[in-house]
Amino acid sequence: MKEIINLPVQSIEEEEYHINMGPQHPSTHGVLRLVVTLQGEIVKKLQPHCGYIHRGIEKMCEKDTYQQIIHLTDRMDYLSAHINNHAVCLLVEGALEVEVPERVKYIRTILDELNRIASHQLWWSSFGMDLGGLTCFFYGLRDREHILDIFEESFGSRLLHSYYTPGGLMRDVHPNFQKRVKDFLKYNRKKIKDYDRILSGNVIFLERSKGVGVLSKELAINYGVTGPSGRGSGWACDIRKKHPYAMYDKVEFREVLRHEGDTYSRYMVRIDEMRESMNIIEQLIDNIPEGDFSAKMKPIIRLPEGEYYQCVESARGELGIYCISDGNKNPVRMKFRTPSFVNLGVLDKISREMKIADLVAIGASLDLVIPDIDR
Amino acid sequence: MAFNIYDFTSFTQSIDQALYEWLPPFWALLVEMTIIGLVFLLFYAIVGLFLVYAERKVCAFMQNRVGPNRVGPYGVFQTIADFIKLLMKELVYIKNSDKLLFNIAPFIVIIASFMAIAAIPFAKGLHAIDFDIGIMYVIAVTSLGVIGVLLAGWSSNNKYSLIGAMRSGAQIISYELSVGLSLLTIIVLAGTMQFSQVVEMQSTGWFIFKGHIPAFIAFVIFLIASTAETNRGPFDLAEAESELTAGFHTEYSGIKFAFFFLAEYMNMFIVASIAATVFLGGWMPFHIYGWEGFNHVMDFIPPLVWYFGKTAFVIWLMMWFKWTFPRLRIDQLLTLEWKYLLPINLVNILIMAFIVLMGWHF
Amino acid sequence: MNSFTKYFTDIFWGFRSLLIGMSVTGRYFFSPGQIVTQQYPENRKKLKMFERFKGDLIMPHDEHNQHRCTGCGICETNCPNGSIEVISDRIELPDGKKKRIIDKHIYHLSMCTFCSLCVKTCPSEALDWDQTFEHAVFDRTKLTKILNKPGSSIIKDIE
Numbered sequence: 001m002k003e004i005i006n007l008p009v010q011s012i013e014e015e016e017y018h019i020n021m022g023p024q025h026p027s028t029h030g031v032l033r034l035v036v037t038l039q040g041e042i043v044k045k046l047q048p049h050c051g052y053i054h055r056g057i058e059k060m061c062e063k064d065t066y067q068q069i070i071h072l073t074d075r076m077d078y079l080s081a082h083i084n085n086h087a088v089c090l091l092v093e094g095a096l097e098v099e100v101p102e103r104v105k106y107i108r109t110i111l112d113e114l115n116r117i118a119s120h121q122l123w124w125s126s127f128g129m130d131l132g133g134l135t136c137f138f139y140g141l142r143d144r145e146h147i148l149d150i151f152e153e154s155f156g157s158r159l160l161h162s163y164y165t166p167g168g169l170m171r172d173v174h175p176n177f178q179k180r181v182k183d184f185l186k187y188n189r190k191k192i193k194d195y196d197r198i199l200s201g202n203v204i205f206l207e208r209s210k211g212v213g214v215l216s217k218e219l220a221i222n223y224g225v226t227g228p229s230g231r232g233s234g235w236a237c238d239i240r241k242k243h244p245y246a247m248y249d250k251v252e253f254r255e256v257l258r259h260e261g262d263t264y265s266r267y268m269v270r271i272d273e274m275r276e277s278m279n280i281i282e283q284l285i286d287n288i289p290e291g292d293f294s295a296k297m298k299p300i301i302r303l304p305e306g307e308y309y310q311c312v313e314s315a316r317g318e319l320g321i322y323c324i325s326d327g328n329k330n331p332v333r334m335k336f337r338t339p340s341f342v343n344l345g346v347l348d349k350i351s352r353e354m355k356i357a358d359l360v361a362i363g364a365s366l367d368l369v370i371p372d373i374d375r
Numbered sequence: 376m377a378f379n380i381y382d383f384t385s386f387t388q389s390i391d392q393a394l395y396e397w398l399p400p401f402w403a404l405l406v407e408m409t410i411i412g413l414v415f416l417l418f419y420a421i422v423g424l425f426l427v428y429a430e431r432k433v434c435a436f437m438q439n440r441v442g443p444n445r446v447g448p449y450g451v452f453q454t455i456a457d458f459i460k461l462l463m464k465e466l467v468y469i470k471n472s473d474k475l476l477f478n479i480a481p482f483i484v485i486i487a488s489f490m491a492i493a494a495i496p497f498a499k500g501l502h503a504i505d506f507d508i509g510i511m512y513v514i515a516v517t518s519l520g521v522i523g524v525l526l527a528g529w530s531s532n533n534k535y536s537l538i539g540a541m542r543s544g545a546q547i548i549s550y551e552l553s554v555g556l557s558l559l560t561i562i563v564l565a566g567t568m569q570f571s572q573v574v575e576m577q578s579t580g581w582f583i584f585k586g587h588i589p590a591f592i593a594f595v596i597f598l599i600a601s602t603a604e605t606n607r608g609p610f611d612l613a614e615a616e617s618e619l620t621a622g623f624h625t626e627y628s629g630i631k632f633a634f635f636f637l638a639e640y641m642n643m644f645i646v647a648s649i650a651a652t653v654f655l656g657g658w659m660p661f662h663i664y665g666w667e668g669f670n671h672v673m674d675f676i677p678p679l680v681w682y683f684g685k686t687a688f689v690i691w692l693m694m695w696f697k698w699t700f701p702r703l704r705i706d707q708l709l710t711l712e713w714k715y716l717l718p719i720n721l722v723n724i725l726i727m728a729f730i731v732l733m734g735w736h737f
Numbered sequence: 738m739n740s741f742t743k744y745f746t747d748i749f750w751g752f753r754s755l756l757i758g759m760s761v762t763g764r765y766f767f768s769p770g771q772i773v774t775q776q777y778p779e780n781r782k783k784l785k786m787f788e789r790f791k792g793d794l795i796m797p798h799d800e801h802n803q804h805r806c807t808g809c810g811i812c813e814t815n816c817p818n819g820s821i822e823v824i825s826d827r828i829e830l831p832d833g834k835k836k837r838i839i840d841k842h843i844y845h846l847s848m849c850t851f852c853s854l855c856v857k858t859c860p861s862e863a864l865d866w867d868q869t870f871e872h873a874v875f876d877r878t879k880l881t882k883i884l885n886k887p888g889s890s891i892i893k894d895i896e
């Protein structure tokens with residue numbers, strides 16, 4: 001028992017000392033523990049210890065039916081719950097070869113993108129806060145509120161939606177949906193300019209973020225750093241482009257790429273992605289076709305025997321679900337490749353020889369969501 | 376001159392004389408000191424509490440919020456409630472901490488800020504001591520606070536605290552220079568270091584207008600450097616909430632924490648009032664040369680209103696900084712000081728000296 | 738010379754960006770109309786949740802104290818967290834047939850994740866969401882609710 005509790009600590013050189021960032025620390029955004037070896041203020045080594053909120057979601061999936069699994073995936077990356085749900089739905093639909101109605105595809109794409117904006121807005125808020133600009137936090141949350149209202153009106157929950165079901169949606173969207181989304185887009189275009197004015201252009205912010213935590217393209221590929229963090233290093237890894245699902249092959253959007261690989265480019269990728277997401281929604285929102293909100297599905301879903309993999313682009317990167325089915329109503333094995341967990345791996349590499357203040361900025365720029373790491 | 380209608384000199388002097396008539400000199404001095412001490416203590420507490428409230432309201436409005444609004448009308452008693460809460464909290468004893476230093480550190484911080492108020496003139500004839508070298512004294516005394524911060528960080532037996540304290544040391548030692556030099560620019564213009572005379576000289580126009588561009592540059596530098604010196608705003612590295620949890624006062628609780636908290640706000644008040652006194656004319660009303668009628672109207676506004684108005688303005692500026700900008704990193708902080716503020720400051724003094732020499736100022 | 742001019746242009750652009758940032762916060766400071774905070778306990782009367790808001794699971798009863806639940810137990814099997822317990826009885830109808838009726842439909846609010854599967858899968862649409870949200874209680878047993886009201890019966894035409 002003792003060995004388990006006393007986790008191995010790294011060896012220590014002269015003039016170095018350890019510092020425990022977390023499990024309770026303002027900038028780890030949850031219960032992540034980073035054992036940082038410092039020399040003065042300079043980070044020499046870093047060892048993440050995760051698992052503080054491990055809930056065994058993968059194991060719980062094994063006793064749940066496919067409809068029930070949806071509500072567990074909400075709780076992994078709670079900031080992009082729709083996108084997580086989407087992955088499970090696509091997996092089941094793909095395995096059963098069900099064609100979902102056009103209307104569902106449209107609505108799912110719009111909601112995914114709204115969710116992505118909301119997630120990026122929260123990330124922006126906490127990023128500003130980590131750098132010491134507390135006001136950003138409130139602006140981001142204030143604007144995100146509008147998206148949550150859209151969600152709440154349509155299906156009654158704000159964070160953990162469980163709105164998608166294999167084959168379609170729980171219920172149809174609210175009649176106000178289109179109007180609200182359009183209002184929001186108008187509102188948000190204005191507010192994103194504010195984001196740029198208060199943070200993106202600020203000289204202190206530029207100093208803090210440019211050239212900090214450079215993640216080269218090779219390193220990003222080697223470590224599998226996907227999502228905005230990987231695209232900030234110039235790695236075109238957008239699943240929406242590479243393996244399009246839902247409406248992504250029909251809409252026009254730019255895969256935001258930047259090549260510097262530093263904190264600033266990761267930041268700008270996310271800001272630009274918010275704009276791209278709004279473009280996607282604008283293309284879809286007026287043409288949502290009439291129709292059913294769900295395909296006909298059997299009440300008990302049994303996947304044919306076999307192995308399945310489905311990936312989607314969540315707000316943090318590639319979310320992959322690997323599933324083994326033996327033909328029963330629940331999977332034999334469900335494995336989630338969560339982006340935050342993979343992205344966390346590179347934190348040690350890119351934050352070495354940086355200041356402890358940079359470590360905070362780098363950690364924030366990777367946009368880690370702790371429940372997504374621990375599952 | 377007209378602004379003497381609100382002169383406090385005779386008032387304070389009559390108290391002084393009365394005391395000396397009644398009592399032997401030693402006791403008279405003692406009573407006088409006690410009275411002044413008590414008055415300042417009261418003043419200190421009120422200003423501190425009010426500033427905490429003001430800061431919360433200001434930041435709330437900047438963030439589209441309402442701020443405290445539960446205790447009392449508009450939440451004005453919120454800080455008093457908080458203060459009572461802090462008073463009743465447990466003083467946590469830290470294992471392996473240096474107990475003596477740990478306990479005296481908050482007092483050093485608060486005494487340093489307390490001492491500085493003594494030299495500040497609130498109105499004509501209303502100040503505790505009018506040193507010949509008042510500005511010098513204030514600079515010297517305000518920098519004492521860093522000792523308390525260093526001790527707090529060192530004795531807490533906490534690595535976060537230590538990092539915070541070391542940062543604070545590096546920061547205050549560097550920014551002392553800029554504060555001093557920017558005040559020196561005005562001293563060159565004023566030709567005196569006595570606060571009362573500095574104010575007196577601004578009866579024909581505030582120094583920030585009198586001294587052309589160099590005075591304005593000095594004002595901006597003073598604002599930046601004094602924000603840094605008070606560990607506030609974008610320069611709050613010593614506390615750096617997102618990096619060091621709470622920096623040097625991580626381990627403090629209860630009333631000892633309240634001391635640090637109060638001292639931070641009082642330091643802000645002090646630097647703001649120095650800025651107001653030296654650059655914006657202190658209690659001196661706003662005068663435009665030649666407009667007699669206008670000047671006369673201005674004279675009827677009491678000097679205390681002028682003084683607190685100007686100080687409040689500077690404090691508001693500093694709050695505005697804090698709630699807008701992200702925090703600097705320690706090396707950038709030092710770069711800003713040594714590569715930008717200091718050279719500009721030195722050149723600025725030269726220009727100012729030249730202007731004074733040629734008599735180009737108003 | 739180049740680095741010399743860069744020094745001053747840096748200062749200029751730096752200051753400019755800072756002032757732009759300050760203009761944003763300054764604008765909000767002087768426009769209190771944009772405050773978004775809701776005064777929660779005071780606005781309780783006016784506060785209206787969206788009609789689809791998932792606050793609390795209820796079983797709607799009509800004016801005759803009748804509900805639609807047949808006691809089939811489908812919601813119980815579909816609930817991923819075991820927050821629903823359906824206790825049903827068998828009664829003998831006058832014509833001799835046996836019929837299952839609901840005795841107690843127990844709902845544990847404390848274990849519910851608001852996934853809405855029960856509402857969706859109920860064949861007779863007996864469940865619905867309520868918009869209440871003030872769920873805080875001092876005793877957690879209060880979070881266990883019996884959804885069918887005492888003395889209630891099933892609406893006739895539901896099988």
Ligand code: SF4
Pocket residue numbers: 794815816817818819820821848849850851852853854855856
């Ligand atoms: S909402 Fe979900 S968790 Fe809650 S009772 Fe219904 S099925 Fe169970």
Ligand code: SF4
Pocket residue numbers: 805806807808809810811812813823858859860861862863864
């Ligand atoms: S609520 Fe619906 S699903 Fe549950 S027992 Fe009653 S009828 Fe069956």
